Amino acid sequence: MDGSLFTAARMRAIEAAHFESGAATGAELMERAGTGAVAAMEAAWPDLAARPGRAVLACGPGNNGGDGYVVARLLAQRGWDVTVFALGTPRAGGDAAGMRARWGGPPRPLSELRVQGADLLVDAVFGTGLARAPEGLEALFAASRAGPRVLALDVPSGLDADSGRVFAPGQAVRADLTVSFGAWKAGHALAEGPALCGQVRLVDLGLDLSGAAAKLVGPPHAAALLKGGGHKYDDGHALVLTGGFGHTGAARLAARAALRVGAGLVTLGAPGSAMLECAAQSMAVMLRRVDDGAALAELLRDARFNALCLGPGLGTGDRAAGLVDAALAAGRGCVLDADALTVLAARDAPFGPLHANCVLTPHDGEFARLFPDLAERLRAPAAQGPLWSRIDAAREAASRAGATVLLKGPDTIIAAPDGTVAVHAAAYDRATPQLATAGAGDVLAGLIAGLLARGTAPFDAACRAAWLHVEAARVFGPGLIAEDLPEALPSVLRALAHGT
Ligand SMILES: NC(=O)C1=CN([C@@H]2O[C@H](COP(=O)(O)OP(=O)(O)OC[C@H]3O[C@@H](n4cnc5c(N)ncnc54)[C@H](OP(=O)(O)O)[C@@H]3O)[C@@H](O)[C@H]2O)[C@@H](O)CC1
Ligand SMILES: Nc1ncnc2c1ncn2[C@@H]1O[C@H](COP(=O)(O)OP(=O)(O)O)[C@@H](O)[C@H]1O
Ligand SMILES: [K+]
Numbered sequence: 001m002d003g004s005l006f007t008a009a010r011m012r013a014i015e016a017a018h019f020e021s022g023a024a025t026g027a028e029l030m031e032r033a034g035t036g037a038v039a040a041m042e043a044a045w046p047d048l049a050a051r052p053g054r055a056v057l058a059c060g061p062g063n064n065g066g067d068g069y070v071v072a073r074l075l076a077q078r079g080w081d082v083t084v085f086a087l088g089t090p091r092a093g094g095d096a097a098g099m100r101a102r103w104g105g106p107p108r109p110l111s112e113l114r115v116q117g118a119d120l121l122v123d124a125v126f127g128t129g130l131a132r133a134p135e136g137l138e139a140l141f142a143a144s145r146a147g148p149r150v151l152a153l154d155v156p157s158g159l160d161a162d163s164g165r166v167f168a169p170g171q172a173v174r175a176d177l178t179v180s181f182g183a184w185k186a187g188h189a190l191a192e193g194p195a196l197c198g199q200v201r202l203v204d205l206g207l208d209l210s211g212a213a214a215k216l217v218g219p220p221h222a223a224a225l226l227k228g229g230g231h232k233y234d235d236g237h238a239l240v241l242t243g244g245f246g247h248t249g250a251a252r253l254a255a256r257a258a259l260r261v262g263a264g265l266v267t268l269g270a271p272g273s274a275m276l277e278c279a280a281q282s283m284a285v286m287l288r289r290v291d292d293g294a295a296l297a298e299l300l301r302d303a304r305f306n307a308l309c310l311g312p313g314l315g316t317g318d319r320a321a322g323l324v325d326a327a328l329a330a331g332r333g334c335v336l337d338a339d340a341l342t343v344l345a346a347r348d349a350p351f352g353p354l355h356a357n358c359v360l361t362p363h364d365g366e367f368a369r370l371f372p373d374l375a376e377r378l379r380a381p382a383a384q385g386p387l388w389s390r391i392d393a394a395r396e397a398a399s400r401a402g403a404t405v406l407l408k409g410p411d412t413i414i415a416a417p418d419g420t421v422a423v424h425a426a427a428y429d430r431a432t433p434q435l436a437t438a439g440a441g442d443v444l445a446g447l448i449a450g451l452l453a454r455g456t457a458p459f460d461a462a463c464r465a466a467w468l469h470v471e472a473a474r475v476f477g478p479g480l481i482a483e484d485l486p487e488a489l490p491s492v493l494r495a496l497a498h499g500t
Contacts, residue, residue, distance in 0.1 A: 004212030008128035034070025036203030053119035060125035061088030066096030068124025127154035133167035163389035164193030194427035217424040235264030236453030250312030254446030261450035293322025309449035311337030312442035333452030337445035345369035358403035424466040439482025
């Protein structure tokens, strides 16, 4: 996936503008959509293209159903034995009604759906118009999990196109291939979207796209990451604060990641109890004793410490709270992760000391502690679509915090306080289940801190770090543990430099 993600409402507005400009009619777009879907299906499954078999189509009452009737006609023309089951009847005089008439028919009611012996099930019941919880589609949902290969048009029916959520567990088609029309919908990248879409292919409809909900994070430019010559201090000095004896591993992982991503210098700030432990295990990473907030404030009188990382293994006691205060008071680039977020969340006014150079990197649990109402809204069952999404939640969180928020997960959302949002989808060909390993988040925090030290703006640092993190996991592959991530970075950077 690359480019941008759109909401259903925005797609409707874009399509309406397209019709108004006279660029195409609804029927022409529908024909293009259906034609593109068949071509994508044949490209994905050459065996089906070579030997057409039995196809079952489930068509809804709206334009998604209209696309389905186009596909039914095109498959029949290719020699498929096609049966159409319909839910409702398209509005008389509309594009979908026209396509249903061109198909011929008559379709059988969807309640009679049978897929035994079928090679292909085409789901064209609901697309971006899903407005409320689907009812009476259990047979379709079950059929999509058994037997034939499943092609979903635009979005699997039941999946909310804005959020990637479903109204109730299991209440959606599970597709093997989803063909998205005109643009990626946010739901293809978020939450349950990737698991329900299978693979996704985009069919270009020639629409004039603007007003995306979020950008997809793509590979960074090599020039932004490779060293450009000059002194090590030109690439900044990151300070990573660690907790006490026996708790330094997480901060050491973050420090190593900061150094690997190119910070000129990286220092661990440790309490006296942990000095020996850190000293025994650090070479390129330097070490300073930082017992409390006052010691940190004193150290930060050296303006060359231009980026801080607090959270991994920090602890949540008085020392941690003092360090968080001293770090935030310094106004430097500052990554707040893990325990630092827990410290903040325990306060009456957690966001007061935050500033625009901060990056908060909560996982879902930390997010729920910091923004309980937003997390609740994401979880709450809803009767009506469109459903609230992780994009909405992260955007609201960043605005409230006055800082960049990176909400972690396979669908990582990066939101800036000005409303800009990007999504890094570790899905489809970038799926990295191996990242679900202890310490992976510590490495991400270190990558962001390292990029902040190098002078990268907080939002860009978070986006680039998210991409590098997943790419390092992909390069390493199965068996990954967190220690491997910083060590995989050089080959990621090499590939970027060589444009491969
Ligand atoms: N516009 C274009 O240029 C192009 C659009 N294209 C295609 O159009 C699709 C969007 O079409 P759409 O807006 O007609 O919505 P769609 O997903 O078919 O569903 C709406 C129907 O379902 C009904 N309905 C909703 N929820 C329901 C429920 N829970 N249970 C029962 N019924 C429910 C709803 O009824 P209502 O809510 O009005 O009562 C309405 O009748 C888009 O995904 C793409 O495939 C392509 O052809 C490219 C060009
Ligand atoms: N299944 C997954 N697919 C892709 N990325 C994942 C997956 N699970 C976890 N991650 C990523 O791994 C990191 C885990 O961070 P976190 O939850 O803080 O764990 P830890 O505290 O063990 O480091 C996050 O960047 C998250 O996005
Ligand atoms: K569909």
